[in-house]
Amino acid sequence: MNRLPKLIFELSREGKVGVGLNEADVPARPAVDEGLLRGPVADFPQVSEVEVVRHYMALAALNYSVDKGFYPLGSCTMKYNPKVNEKLAAAEELQAHPYAPHDLVQGNLEIMARLEDWLKELTGMAGFTLAPAAGAHGEFTGMLVVRRYLQEKGDARKVVLIPDSAHGTNPASAHFAGYEVREIASSARGTIGAAELRPHLTPDVAALMMTNPNTLGIFESDIVAVAEALHANGSLLYMDGANLNALLGAVRPGDLGVDVMHINLHKTFATPHGGGGPGSGPVGVAAHLLPFLPVPRVRRAGGGCEVVYDDPRSIGRVKNFYGQFLVMVRALAYLMALGREHVGRVAEDAVLNANYVRKKLEGLLDLPYPAPTLHEAVFSDAGLPVKTLDIAKRLLDYGYHPFTIYFPLIVHGAMMIEPTESESKETLDGFIAVMETILREAKENPELLRQAPTATPVRRLDETLAARKPVLRWRKGEGH
Numbered sequence: 001m002n003r004l005p006k007l008i009f010e011l012s013r014e015g016k017v018g019v020g021l022n023e024a025d026v027p028a029r030p031a032v033d034e035g036l037l038r039g040p041v042a043d044f045p046q047v048s049e050v051e052v053v054r055h056y057m058a059l060a061a062l063n064y065s066v067d068k069g070f071y072p073l074g075s076c077t078m079k080y081n082p083k084v085n086e087k088l089a090a091a092e093e094l095q096a097h098p099y100a101p102h103d104l105v106q107g108n109l110e111i112m113a114r115l116e117d118w119l120k121e122l123t124g125m126a127g128f129t130l131a132p133a134a135g136a137h138g139e140f141t142g143m144l145v146v147r148r149y150l151q152e153k154g155d156a157r158k159v160v161l162i163p164d165s166a167h168g169t170n171p172a173s174a175h176f177a178g179y180e181v182r183e184i185a186s187s188a189r190g191t192i193g194a195a196e197l198r199p200h201l202t203p204d205v206a207a208l209m210m211t212n213p214n215t216l217g218i219f220e221s222d223i224v225a226v227a228e229a230l231h232a233n234g235s236l237l238y239m240d241g242a243n244l245n246a247l248l249g250a251v252r253p254g255d256l257g258v259d260v261m262h263i264n265l266h267k268t269f270a271t272p273h274g275g276g277g278p279g280s281g282p283v284g285v286a287a288h289l290l291p292f293l294p295v296p297r298v299r300r301a302g303g304g305c306e307v308v309y310d311d312p313r314s315i316g317r318v319k320n321f322y323g324q325f326l327v328m329v330r331a332l333a334y335l336m337a338l339g340r341e342h343v344g345r346v347a348e349d350a351v352l353n354a355n356y357v358r359k360k361l362e363g364l365l366d367l368p369y370p371a372p373t374l375h376e377a378v379f380s381d382a383g384l385p386v387k388t389l390d391i392a393k394r395l396l397d398y399g400y401h402p403f404t405i406y407f408p409l410i411v412h413g414a415m416m417i418e419p420t421e422s423e424s425k426e427t428l429d430g431f432i433a434v435m436e437t438i439l440r441e442a443k444e445n446p447e448l449l450r451q452a453p454t455a456t457p458v459r460r461l462d463e464t465l466a467a468r469k470p471v472l473r474w475r476k477g478e479g480h
């Protein structure tokens with residue numbers, strides 16, 4: 001069993017030090033002036049250098065990451081992040097002060113302009129802002145753009161429609177942008193068509209926010225008709241494009257009638273995210289919404305790039321400086337490494353891998369929405385002697401990161417599996433074999449799964465308590 005390393009405080013022994021310094025030849029001074037201390041400085045661990053190094057290595061080894069193993073976390077697109085991207089993002093030449101004069105950072109601005117060109121070409125949108133720092137931040141920005149556009153037309157509408165298969169951040173973003181959210185039930189097929197939309201399409205509807213492919217992994221095949229119905233009603237179509245991995249090079253949302261969308265650079269374009277790094281959620285808009293995008297905007301001018309800060313029709317700033325620049329560098333590096341002609345392979349292989357896993361597990365797990373799926377598949381725990389949580393916990397014993405569980409909410413005990421394109425057939429076969437073993441165990445010895453995990457440093461946690469009352473620092477006498 002992989003045990004928790006000893007706390008560094010437990011290794012501490014009076015008098016141990018990690019450094020050897022010569023006798024000081026200047027008078028000693030306290031490190032911090034007495035008057036600035038809140039209390040006595042005590043209980044710093046006293047350890048040697050090698051103990052410190054081993055302590056942190058042992059902690060790091062407990063981490064699970066996409067560099068360590070398969071990570072089929074649905075909706076999160078945990079694909080491999082090529083190391084060349086990291087190398088470029090760390091390049092000294094690219095590290096610039098955010099207040100540096102524009103003529104000294106033309107290269108950085110060119111990177112942003114080129115990334116925007118790529119995004120426009122891949123999505124068919126007229127322009128992008130790269131400012132938002134995450135997908136949800138992009139949604140919020142996009143909805144502010146919608147609001148400003150309608151307000152300028154003197155048509156302040158109040159309602160945003162959101163399908164029950166949309167990502168959970170959508171209603172929160174619409175609400176924060178000042179809208180009342182109304183949910184639309186998707187059809188038995190798992191999508192929204194004109195029939196589902198029509199009863200809700202009242203004159204106060206500002207927009208519909210549609211995740212496509214939706215959180216069931218199903219392509220919203222009626223999206224063109226939906227866009228037309230919305231536009232005829234004076235409403236806009238927002239597309240949550242965080243699942244763009246499934247569409248890359250195959251379909252352009254701008255060609256389908258989408259007015260606003262966001263992209264998750266950190267998902268689709270392979271930059272470390274989640275616990276591993278910051279995000280970036282660019283927002284793309286159709287031509288009629290261009291004037292409302294946030295500032296600053298990077299614009300090509302006179303053979304170089306300029307930055308527009310003042311634009312009376314813009315919604316203003318949504319992020320300090322330019323956004324998450326080094327995520328943009330990684331995304332552009334990823335796209336350039338693939339090249340325009342190979343970018344479509346991303347979606348092809350992501351969809352192929354997801355359908356391979358789906359086909360292999362279809363006979364073993366309930367699939368509540370049998371419609372064809374793209375980059376992920378969502379199973380339910382119907383008919384099993386154990387719960388989804390038990391299966392996820394048992395996966396930990398076999399060394400796999402579990403899939404997304406209990407989301408989307410419209411599937412009972414959902415298991416949402418997104419393998420991504422970066423996995424080999426051998427990796428997928430290994431995962432499928434483990435799932436087969438676990439499902440056999442579930443029938444023969446369900447208690448084994450209910451007790452899982454047993455091979456991890458900590459067993460099943462009280463997740464509610466951990467979220468509500470997290471213990472984030474060590475205090476003497478309180479133990480682990």
Ligand SMILES: *Cc1c(COP(=O)(O)O)cnc(C)c1O
Nearest residue numbers: 075134135136167169240242279
């Ligand atoms: C991940 C995701 C989001 C939110 O993106 P964050 O960067 O986590 O804020 C929104 N919609 C969908 C479909 C997603 O998968």
